[in-house]
Structures are given as C-alpha cells and as structure tokens.
Amino acid sequence: MVTSEPVGVLVRRWRDRRSRSQMDVALAANLSTRHLSCIETGRAVPSRQMIERLCDELDVPLRERNAFHLAAGFAPVHPERPLDDLGAAREIVRAVLAGHEPSPALAVNVRWELLSANRAATAFFTGLPASLLAPPVNVLRATLHPDGLAPRIRNLAQWRAHVLRRIRRQLARTPAEGLADLLTELESYPVPGAPAEEEPRNDLAVPLLLASDDGDLAFLYTTTVFGSPRDVTLDEIAIETFFPADAVTAEALRKAAGAGGRPEPA
Secondary structure, rough: OOOOOHHHHHHHHHHHOOOHHHHHHHHHHOOOOHHHHHHHHHOOOOOHHHHHHHHHHOOOHHHHHHHHHHHHHOOOOOOOOOOOHHHHHHHHHHHHHHOOOOOEEEEEOOOEEEEEEEEEHOOOOOOOOOOOOOOOOOOOHHHHHOOHHHHEEEOOHHHHHHHHHHHHHHHHHOOOOOHHHHHHHHHHHOOOOOOOOOOOOOOOOEEEEEEEOOOOOOEEEEEEEEOOOHHHHHHHHHEEEEEOOOOHHHHHHHHHHHHHOOOOOO
C-alpha cells in the first residue's frame, strides 16, 4: 500500500469519519488537544505507538493502519498473509465451518470474496453459471445476480435491501478497495415484481427464504470475526454461519447431510 498523503491528513479524515472532536480523541488517546492538532496540521509526526493509539480510538482497520505508518515514514506494522499461511487461525476457521454442518457456513474477506466454505454452503452454489463461480467467487454477486441464486430467493426484495444496508454500514467503517464498486453493481440488479428497497419489519433478524424441492427453506445467520487480529487477512475475515429458522429447514439439512447431498432447488 502506497500513500502520498501526510499522516495528519489521514488522522483528520478518520476522525471526521467517526464524527469525533479533537478534544474527544485527544483525551481518549492520552495526549493534548494541541499535540493532536499539530499532528493533523503536519507540525508534528506521531510515533508508531501514537499511531496505534489513535487508530485504536478511531477503529481504523489494520490495512488502513499500515497506510498511517507509511505516511509517517515507517514500515507497515501489520502483515498480510494468505489464509492458508495463517496456521492456527486457518485451522480455527476450518473447524468452525466443519463444526457447523449440516448447516451452511462460509468465510469471506472484506469484499465478500469466498475464502472457504463447508459442504452445505458450497452445495447451494452448485449449478450456477461459470461466470459467477470464477475465482475469486463473490458470494453476494452469486446470491443476488439474476443468473445466480436470486430466482430461488422467495423474499428477494427484502433480502436484497438487507444486504445493501449491510454493505453501506461496512463502507462507513472501511473504505476497502472494490467495496463501493460492489455496492453499485448490486444496486443495479433488478428485483422482479417488488420494490427494490422494500423495508423489512425487523432488520435485526431478516430471514433468507430459499425455494427447494423440500419446500421453502428459512435461514437466520450470525457473523463471527476475530476479536484481536494482528494480521490484515484476519482483520478482514468474517465467518457467515446460517441456522435453520424452522423445523422443515432443519429436517431438510439433516436429510441432505445423510444423503451426502443438498436440498434440491425447486
């Protein structure tokens, strides 16, 4: 990552993004308001430790923290390695995915590119066009694209609106490269027969309703992230775990697991 902007500009930008005053951030980071002002105006250069303290207070993702260090004249602090090179962390991800069987679970990066998935999650993408399955597979594109899972989603307008809100909230936290473009692309997908921004009654528990030969399957989900990552890859990983929301779905998943298959699409 290369940046031509001074570190003070980055501090000010993230402080504005978080809607924090200089006094608020300075007190929380244990420095004077004058010192923070000097950093933001380029009259002082923060140390490595000060950069991390400010980034902690401003909830700056690790990838962006590396940009802070580079802008201040330091080498990046937080490494970035492929998931397969993360040793124990990789095994934890795989164990969570495998342990969630027979329900679907998958791991994605900040751009929603598929990193790993259990058999139940992989099976739902079987039969999709090759254009949607070319690596890196973007799970939101594969889900909401008209040629993807979208025709099987019974509550497509509701689910689409929920997903778009998640990405907008994600963009508020991180300006990850490619994320804004993904949002624009997903917003362009049509929602046949329903308003594009249909408002769900409860955005905290929006179900995913999928059509199958076993009837409509209903899923709820949770998102798991690493609490104290020190690697960029870990900081950007999210594990999406889906749970059956009714007895019909739970039975269909058990049946599919016993047969070594999956609930068949309708």
